[in-house]
Amino acid sequence: MPGDPLDDVQHLHADAATTRPGGRTARVREAVIDATLAELGEVGYAALRIDAVAERAGVNKSTVYRRWGTKTGLVSTALVERRGDLVPPADTGSLRGDLIELLKEIRDGFRTPWIAALVRETGPRSTDNADLYELLDTFWPARFRTSGAIFVRAIERGELPADCDPDFLLEMLSGPLYFHLLMLGRPLDDAFLERTADFIIAGAQARPPAQR
Incomplete structure (x- = not known):
């Protein structure tokens, strides 16, 4: 997506050890998790679409697919990460x-x-x-x-x-x-x-x- 400030996250190294804590990767991850739970709350699990999550988070859908693979993987990660809120x-x-x-x-x-x-x-x-x-x-x-x-x-x-x-x-x-x-x-x-x-x-x- 030209002009997307988060687009170059695709070029970051996959090894978590090389990722700067609190950097762009962490911000993208937080944005996607927030977007996932927002979409889940609005449309439910059955109607949730990765494309909609990516658009809400302001990232390319390829970023979401590469990191979480499937809708189940994405939502599961979101639930586990927000479990601390309970x-x-x-x-x-x-x-x-x-x-x-x-x-x-x-x-x-x-x-x-x-x-x-x-x-x-x-x-x-x-x-x-x-x-x-x-x-x-x-x-x-x-x-x-x-x-x-x-x-x-x-x-x-x-x-x-x-x-x-x-x-x-x-x-x-x-x-x-x-x-x-x-x-x-x-x-x-x-x-x-x-x-x-x-x-x-x-x-x-x-x-x-x-x-x-």
Whole structure:
């Protein structure tokens, strides 16, 4: 693209060790990642096109194809790099406080355009959406493990039995929000988040009938 100030990035050495930190390569990468998430938030994953990402970022599409190869590779990289924007769950000193803060983070996620777009497009795994789940599998498992620290801390504080399953509790915690908002179309107000946290705590603290 004549006149494009970013065009000569194509001539930079591919070896990361020779790339000047904070230089043009880094700026191009940042611009492409930002453009990818902006496009994802506007049109969703299925309709996202590399040409549109390149145009929004102000780079040649050949630059994007050469570095990321496919749409899945591009979006996957964007999710992994922006995963840091989803900060670890707060340690409030109590399980209830931690859960409410995590629920607020999930609620905020629904308000983030690119996360909301992915949520809208997900469904049962199938061959039709295999590429979508390929990239989601690079993002959600790590976030799941990070969030599980809430229950590990609670066990260490003696608030929960030692045999609690953090993964199961996270599923039980987040599931009501998806159903309440996406299926019923009801707002996720603070009162609902608090009720959800209290219900999860009561269930996690209860001993199975066989152990009573």
